[in-house]
Amino acid sequence: MNYTIEKNEQYALIRLAESELGGDVPTDFETLSRSLFRSGYSNIIVDMASVQTVDQAGVSTIRKINRQCSNELGLLVLVTKNDELIEFLDTANISDLNILPTVEEAIDAVFMNELENDFRSEEDDEYDAGGSISRDAD
Numbered sequence: 001m002n003y004t005i006e007k008n009e010q011y012a013l014i015r016l017a018e019s020e021l022g023g024d025v026p027t028d029f030e031t032l033s034r035s036l037f038r039s040g041y042s043n044i045i046v047d048m049a050s051v052q053t054v055d056q057a058g059v060s061t062i063r064k065i066n067r068q069c070s071n072e073l074g075l076l077v078l079v080t081k082n083d084e085l086i087e088f089l090d091t092a093n094i095s096d097l098n099i100l101p102t103v104e105e106a107i108d109a110v111f112m113n114e115l116e117n118d119f120r121s122e123e124d125d126e127y128d129a130g131g132s133i134s135r136d137a138d
Helices: 025-038 056-071 083-091 103-137
Strands: 003-007 012-016 044-047 076-079 098-100
Touching: 012 025, 012 103, 025 056, 044 103, 056 076, 076 103, 083 098, 098 103
Parallel strands: 012 044, 044 076, 076 098
Antiparallel strands: 003 012
8 A cells, every 4th residue: 555644743644645445455554544543643634636446345444443443532534635535435324434525624624623622522531520419419
């Protein structure tokens, strides 16, 4: 699989240099993603500007990686402006798949997701603290 990768504190950006997410590419992509998960990355942005087609193995791999990111409260964001590819991925029924036209928008989506997660965790902390206080008062 031909790609470059940029790692940031909040996300890993993979720029695929393949015309197809098929053949051996999905297996290599999944292996790379698992390595990123083990390194603590739950937000993965995939720049698919050069990708023209995705085969069934590619769809399956995207589905697995998307689920793993979600389980870790992160995001998988695919970046493409290819309308045919977007339509194909939409019909693949991958739940909560994020497809955006630019890397900048994908980065913004990751930061918004991080803020939402922080906000949710603060609400949980306040609720837990409030619950503990009421139980102590009884």
